[in-house]
Amino acid sequence: MKVLAAAGLLLLASAAAQSDSAWAVDFDQTQTRRILRHGPWPPAEATDRTNRFSGNADAIRLGAMLFGEPRLSGNAAISCQTCHRPERGWSEAKSRSEGLRRQDRNAPGLLNVRLQRWFGWDGANDSLWADGIRPIVNATEMGGSAAKTAKLLSEDAPLACLARRVEPGYAAMDDEAALVLAAKALAAFQETLSSPRTAFDDFRDALAANDGAGMARYPASAQRGLALFTGRGQCGTCHTGANFSNGEFHDTGLVFFLNDPDRKPGTPRRVDPGRHGGIAHLKANPFNLLGRYNDDPGGMASIPVRHVAQQHRNWGEFKVPSLRSLPATAPYMHDGSKPGLRDVILHYSDLDEDRLHSDGEAILKPLHLTEAEIADLQAFLESLSASDDTATRYDSLRREAASCR
Numbered sequence: 001m002k003v004l005a006a007a008g009l010l011l012l013a014s015a016a017a018q019s020d021s022a023w024a025v026d027f028d029q030t031q032t033r034r035i036l037r038h039g040p041w042p043p044a045e046a047t048d049r050t051n052r053f054s055g056n057a058d059a060i061r062l063g064a065m066l067f068g069e070p071r072l073s074g075n076a077a078i079s080c081q082t083c084h085r086p087e088r089g090w091s092e093a094k095s096r097s098e099g100l101r102r103q104d105r106n107a108p109g110l111l112n113v114r115l116q117r118w119f120g121w122d123g124a125n126d127s128l129w130a131d132g133i134r135p136i137v138n139a140t141e142m143g144g145s146a147a148k149t150a151k152l153l154s155e156d157a158p159l160a161c162l163a164r165r166v167e168p169g170y171a172a173m174d175d176e177a178a179l180v181l182a183a184k185a186l187a188a189f190q191e192t193l194s195s196p197r198t199a200f201d202d203f204r205d206a207l208a209a210n211d212g213a214g215m216a217r218y219p220a221s222a223q224r225g226l227a228l229f230t231g232r233g234q235c236g237t238c239h240t241g242a243n244f245s246n247g248e249f250h251d252t253g254l255v256f257f258l259n260d261p262d263r264k265p266g267t268p269r270r271v272d273p274g275r276h277g278g279i280a281h282l283k284a285n286p287f288n289l290l291g292r293y294n295d296d297p298g299g300m301a302s303i304p305v306r307h308v309a310q311q312h313r314n315w316g317e318f319k320v321p322s323l324r325s326l327p328a329t330a331p332y333m334h335d336g337s338k339p340g341l342r343d344v345i346l347h348y349s350d351l352d353e354d355r356l357h358s359d360g361e362a363i364l365k366p367l368h369l370t371e372a373e374i375a376d377l378q379a380f381l382e383s384l385s386a387s388d389d390t391a392t393r394y395d396s397l398r399r400e401a402a403s404c405r
């Protein structure tokens with residue numbers, strides 16, 4: 001039984017008829033308004049005014065080259081690509097990254113990273129370019145340095161050729177300025193990592209155009225998952241807009257203590273402070289947008305860092321991730337503790353309210369989903385992805401870069 005009216009979507013909301021193609025959803029006005037807010041896709045291109053190389057073709061090539069460059073690291077063996085694998089949505093299969101030492105967090109995917117306002121799970125950086133400096137110089141990640149980066153940019157022929165094109169006077173720069181140049185080129189490259197249109201985007205546009213035939217092409221299970229997402233699940237209160245993130249920080253009730261197999265008996269268990277620590281790092285960071293390397297000093301982008309202040313509730317808060325292109329980026333959450341999308345959904349279904357509501361997030365309630373609802377939500381989340389060509393583009397950018405003379 002497949003009942004899809006051409007003029008709109010007919011509702012057959014009998015729970016008994018819940019096999020996949022059996023019933024689609026008749027979205028009411030409120031839900032339609034909510035759904036339309038998750039688009040259009042792709043969003044308008046915008047250059048990052050804090051980075052004067054944003055959008056510069058040679059900087060993009062230089063950044064692609066540096067992204068796969070292990071000589072940026074202390075042991076010449078770790079590059080950005082070690083943890084951000086192109087074929088895995090620019091993330092990796094490990095729950096927690098390993099650089100020179102094991103990290104406390106999961107490497108996020110980098111598709112659509114340009115749309116974010118804060119960077120890192122704790123938002124310890126307020127620009128994409130500053131966020132590339134941390135892994136290079138952090139002793140537990142890549143263990144590189146400004147001096148090493150400057151030397152590499154002047155001694156490696158293709159890198160030097162590109163750096164000269166991007167910034168003709170770069171050879172006279174001090175080491176720190178050369179590190180920032182490298183980070184800004186890395187950012188120019190990462191800005192090009194965008195995910196394509198998806199089945200959801202086609203549905204959303206068909207809904208906007210009241211195109212019943214277009215809407216009917218979106219699987220019924222994904223439609224029911226979307227109804228849950230924008231309705232009872234209240235997922236869309238945090239996962240807002242076209243990129244499914246409000247860009248802010250929340251506590252979703254994950255286990256507080258770090259899973260720490262290396263902990264010595266008798267030592268205290270560690271807790272990731274999340275946003276609370278992120279704000280402290282941000283404020284103290286010389287590369288934040290109040291610092292001398294912001295190419296748009298006094299611009300709008302520097303307002304958030306000026307005004308953000310630590311609050312008690314920031315303990316254990318983490319950034320709301322985008323929900324686009326998720327299937328490639330498992331495992332999930334800041335600590336990589338959820339192996340699959342089903343596990344994330346079960347987390348929201350079985351939330352531990354006692355753990356959660358001591359200090360806020362009253363909107364999160366255990367959803368007690370049925371098996372059919374879990375499958376529908378998963379079908380909806382999967383409909384937010386489509387295969388992209390960023391890995392192939394990365395290879396061709398690197399080939400172009402290598403021939404710079």
Ligand code: HEC
Pocket residue numbers: 067078079080081082083084097098099100103105106107108109110113116118119120121122128131132133135136141142186190
């Ligand atoms: C050892 C593994 C590792 C390496 C190497 C690494 N990263 Fe990451 N990356 C991570 C982890 C883990 C996080 C999350 C960090 C956090 O929340 O504090 C992250 C976060 C990021 C983010 C923030 C994304 C977001 O959604 O907020 C960006 C951007 C990024 N990395 C870019 C880079 C670049 C550029 C390089 C190379 C210069 C690099 N990474 C090297 C593991 C790594």
Ligand code: HEC
Pocket residue numbers: 229233234235236237238239249250251252254317318319320321322323326329331332333334335341344345348361363364377381
């Ligand atoms: C109160 C705000 C809030 C609500 C409501 C919410 N989320 Fe989240 N979501 C987050 C935050 C914050 C994270 C990251 C948590 C962490 O890693 O500590 C997250 C993580 C996720 C992830 C993992 C993504 C990744 O890349 O690791 C998925 C999937 C997800 N949420 C789906 C949903 C669904 C489905 C719902 C509704 C049932 C929902 N969320 C409701 C804030 C929210």
